[in-house]
Each structure stands twice: as C-alpha cells, then as structure tokens.
Amino acid sequence: MAAAALTGLGLAGARDGLRAKRFSARELAQAHLAAMETGRALNAFITETPERALAAADRSDARIARGEARPLEGLPIAIKDLFCTKGVLTTAGSHILEGFAPPYESTVTANLWRDGAVMLGKTNLDEFAMGSSNMTSAYGAVANPWRRTGDNRPLVPGGSSGGSAAAVAARLALGATGTDTGGSIRQPAAFCGIVGLKPTYGRCSRFGIVAFASSLDQAGPLARSVRDCALLLRSMAGFDPRDSTSVERPVPDYEAALTGGIRGLKVGIPREYRVEGMAAEIEEIWGRGVAWLKAAGAEIREIALPHTRYALPTYYIIAPAEASSNLARYDGVRYGLRVPAESLEEMYERTRGAGFGKEVRRRILIGTYVLSAGYYDAYYLKAQRVRALIARDFAEAFREVDAVLAPTAPSAAFAQGEKMDDPVQMYLNDVFTVPTSLAGLPGISVPAGLSAEGLPLGLQVIGRPFDEETVLRAAGVLEAAAGFDHRPSFLASS
Secondary structure, X not given: OOHHHHHOOOHHHHHHHHHOOOOOHHHHHHHHHHHHHHOHHHOOEEEEOHHHHHHHHHHHHHHHHOOOOOOOOXXXXXXEOOEOEOOEOOOOOXXXXXXXXXXXXXXXXXXXXXXXXXXXXXXXXXXXXXXOOOOOOOOOOXXXXXXXXXXXXXXXXXXXOHHHHHHHHOOOOOEEEEEEOOOOOHHHHHHHOOEEEXXXXXXXXXXXXXXXXXOOOEEEEEEOOHHHHHHHHXXXXXXXXXXXXXXXXXXXXXXXXXXXXXXXXXXXXXXXHOOOOOOHHHHHHHHHHHHHHHHOOXXXXXXXXXXXXXXXHHHHHHHHHHHHHHHHHOOOOOOOOOOOOOOHHHHHHHHHHHHOOHHHXXXXXXXXXXXXXXXHHHHXXXXXXXXXXXXXXXXXXXXXXXXXXXXXXXXXXXXXXXXXOOHHHHHHHHOOOHHHHHHOOOEEEEEEEEOOOOOEEEEEEEEOOOOHHHXXXXXXXXXXXXXXXXXXXXXXXO
C-alpha cells in the first residue's frame, strides 16, 4: 500500500490489515516516520524515536507471522511527553526537566507496549500540562493542522495535549496518549477534529505520569474514531497497586460496547451550559447533536447542574494548589536542570526561576497563596466543599438520565497569540470540560461539524463513573450521524 493510504488508516483498520498481512508493521512504521518528517512544521513532537519504532515493528512482524498478535500489535502511536518512558527523554514540556531520561516506565505506556503498540516519539504539550493552547511549552508552540477558510494564520491545537491531538489529526500517528486535568484531552480533540476520551478518575494508573494536580489528572486516548479510542483505552486501563487512586475493577471490552444502539437511553441537556455569549454555531451544533440522539431512539431530558457556574473558580483554586505542592520537587538537586549558585537556597531560586515558564510560575504562586496560613480555609477548603456540591449535582442528575450531552468548547480553535494576554479568557476555554473533571466522570469529545470558518466543532458526552461503555456507545451514534470526514488543510499542502 502507498504511504498515504497507510497513514490514513485508523487503529482498527491498521490492526485488521496487519492481521490479514496486507502490509507489514515495518511498512506501517516507516510510513508514519516519513509523515513525521514532513510534518515537523507542526512541532507536534519533542522527541522522535525512529530506531525504537522500527525495532518494535520488526518484533511485531515476527509475532504476527507466528500467529501471536496482541491487541495493538504493530500499531504506531505517539506518547504525550508527560508519561515517563524508560531511557527516553521525558520533559513535561519544561526546561527544568532537561536531560531527564527516566529509569522506569509509566504503567499506562508499559500496558501499551505489553499489548504490542509501537512508539513513534514523545509529543509536545503545554508546560507541565498547564494551558489550553499548547503555547506554554518550553519547546515552542504546536500548530493546529487546520486553518480558517481564506486565512493562513497558524491556530492553536488546544491544550495541554495539543501535540498528541495535532499528530493524530495530521496523520503522523494512528493514535496517541493524552492526560486530562480540566479538559486537556477533550478540548484539543475538539479543536483538531478528532476523538478524545477522558476516562473516569482511577480507571487508568497515574504511576509514572508527571503530576500536575493529583486529584484531577487522568490519562486517556486520542484517535480518529470512537472505535479507535475504545481499542486504546482497553490497553491503557487497569488496576495498579503503585497508584493509591487506581480503582480495582475489571476492564471491559470497550470495542464490544459499540455494537448496541441507544434506544431508550435517557440523555440529559444541562441548562446551565447555555452560557452567556456562547457562539450561535456552538448552540446550533449542540441542537444538531440532540436531534441525532433523539432520531436514534434516545429520550432527551433537560437537567439542572446548579453549581456549574462555580466550577472554573473552584478548579483554578484546587489545581494550582496541588501543582504548587507537586512541583516543589523540582529543585535542581536530583535530576533535570541545575543552575549553579553560591548557596543551596540561591541554587533553588535560580534553577526554578530559569526552569519554569511564566504560566507555571503563575500557577505555583496562586497555589502557594491559597494554601498559605490565613487563606487555606477561605480558599482551598471552601473550593473542596464546592467541588463536592458539583459532584453531587451530577450524581442527582444521573438518577434521571444515563448520559449528558454538551458542547466540548465554547469556540473553535483560535489563532496563536490570541487570548494570551488575558489568562482569564484563556481559562474560560475549559468552561464545559472542568465540571466533569472535578466530579471525576468519564467524558468524550466527538467531531460534529465545521464552524463558519471551516474549523472543527466538538460535542461532549459525559457518563456515570466507570460507565465508559455507555459514553462510547452514545459517542458512536453521534459519530455515525455527524459523518465527519473533513480533513485538515495541512494534509492538502504537505
């Protein structure tokens, strides 16, 4: 097969092609490595691992020949550079981890290699996963492979998993891992016209993932179809005794869950998600999604999530507080960057000042402030109480409905540099995704159509804890109804 045909396959299609021996794992890896070379203008990767990819592909070909193919055998994927990969540079998009090659593997990536996946490289991200634009990376901004109609200005791919989303959308990888703290899988998936799934908190191990906010961070897949996300999640998920927040329960066959319809499914439409100033085209695509689910036999109900308006301020107290605690370990003593100085204290200050970017420093300062004496009760503890109320809103809603449908983001992708001078405007990008994260629920973004400027718009399905099957099933119906087959302009020009 031609290289373009190979990179255009999804994970499921490539899996079936490998098993039918229509092409080899090496040919599949080589096609993607060539696409990565062509696509370097996107800056989607921080580290490429071509030798490792080809060696793994050769091992996969040998296993396929012996009839011993594993679930992801020979499938080339990209790994967000927040996952520790043994012996491979892991930076979290920050100068402070320069030169850090972990002596251990994250559980999620170990699970993927166990099931035969092939690593193409480590993708770019907002520094320490802090951002909604992929503009805060110490390794430069990632460009979205999409462009506005008649406007060639580079757009953001969303954040923080923007490198993973751009790589998948531009056909540089069949799928990728991401992490979602407040929307960092779902929002970039919406901006790049692909599918992104945040599983229930505790479904995937956090061991070996560089921590941002420990009570919110969750690994998940990005791919070009709902089925492909289901394939990746089955391998990524599972109990891990090394992660105290990992939940011990069986991992379903998520692909098998896609076979059923949604007749009789009760879907909630939260009235609080109709926020002031929301673009008409977002409202329109949301209405279209409601109609698609209704046509498939779902029962639509309006629901109330009354504490939604407090979600963003709650998130931007809790997440920076946890970040200020987690990032205290980066001091120049044990690993990564070290800036020499006369005293130990000065070395700490110089290293952290040189190693952390502006957005990370801002969030550390906010977090340290809300945890400080005199403010802990007023801010952090109050935010935790409000978080409990947000989770309770969802729990009460799920007594009436089986899933919730909402927009993924309040707009399509915006241009690089837009909103950067106003952190509050940047944080508002997460208005529809943060409540799900605070409640620890599963959510998936599916491309549902194009904006007036020719950019992807996503719809989000939210489900009960550990009910990823229903979320995937509803998302599959939306995907089929939307028939989103648009391709980013980057593919036409490359």
